[in-house]
Amino acid sequence: MAQRFLARISGKTKQMEAKAASAGAGDAGKIPALGPDGKLDMSMMPAGIGADTQIIPASEALSAGNFVNIWSDAGAAKVRLADNSNGRPADGYVLDAVSSAADATVYPLDGTNSELTGLAPGAEYWLGTAGGVTNTPLDETDAGNANKISQYLGKAKSATELITVDDGYVVL
Numbered sequence: 815m816a817q818r819f820l821a822r823i824s825g826k827t828k829q830m831e832a833k834a835a836s837a838g839a840g841d842a843g844k845i846p847a848l849g850p851d852g853k854l855d856m857s858m859m860p861a862g863i864g865a866d867t868q869i870i871p872a873s874e875a876l877s878a879g880n881f882v883n884i885w886s887d888a889g890a891a892k893v894r895l896a897d898n899s900n901g902r903p904a905d906g907y908v909l910d911a912v913s914s915a916a917d918a919t920v921y922p923l924d925g926t927n928s929e930l931t932g933l934a935p936g937a938e939y940w941l942g943t944a945g946g947v948t949n950t951p952l953d954e955t956d957a958g959n960a961n962k963i964s965q966y967l968g969k970a971k972s973a974t975e976l977i978t979v980d981d982g983y984v985v986l
Contacts, residue, residue: 817847833858868906868920878913879929880945881967882920883969893918895945898952899962903983904941919936923980933970941983947976952986959986 821830832847834854849855856864870884873892881896896904907921907927912918921927933939933950941963943946951963965983966969968976 819845860878866923866925869917870920871917872912872914872916873912874907875958876918876945878909878911879907879927879931881907881927881941881947882918882945884920890955894922896941896943897943897945898948898965899943901961901963903963903965904967907934923967923978925978926942927978928974929978930974930976933973935970935972937968937970939970939976941967954984954986 818829818831820827822832832845833841834847835847836846836857845852846858856885870891870893872882873887875892876882876893876895878919882893883902884891884893884905885902888890891940893906893908894902898903904923906922907925907929908918908920909927909929910919923985927958930947933947937949939947939949940951947967951966952959952962962985963983964986966979966981968978971977
C-alpha cells in the first residue's frame, strides 16, 4: 500500500495515495510511490533509463536465477538453459521463472544475478549444467572435458547474489 498524503481538491482536503505506476501523461505531476520491491516502477522512468534487458521467448521452462543461452530457432531468437556440457554458453540470466513458450526477461552478463542460493560470499563461480553455476572450474587437461565450455561467470557478493562478468568462454 502506497503512502497517503493530504491534498486540496475543489476547496476540500482529501486524502490521496501516491502512484506506484504511471499510466502516462495523465499522471503528470502526481507524487510517485515505491513499489513492493522498494524501487520505482519502470513506467515512471524516462526512455533509456532502466534495466538493460531483452524480452525473448523461452524454448523450455526456466527457473529464477538460471543462466540462459540465446539461440536461433528457424531464424527467431529464443532462450534455453545455458550448459557447460553441451555447447550452450551463458549469454545472460533470468530473475523470474518462465514457462516454455512464454516471454523471458533476459538480463545481460555484467549485472548482478540476485536469484541464486547457496553461494559462498567472495567465491568465484563458473557456468555449470542446466543453467546453474559451479565453484569448480573445468580441468582443461582432463580428456573427459573435451568440447565442454569453460566460462567464468563472476564472484559471489552474498549467498544469493552473483556479480557477473562477460569475459567470454573457451571450448575445451
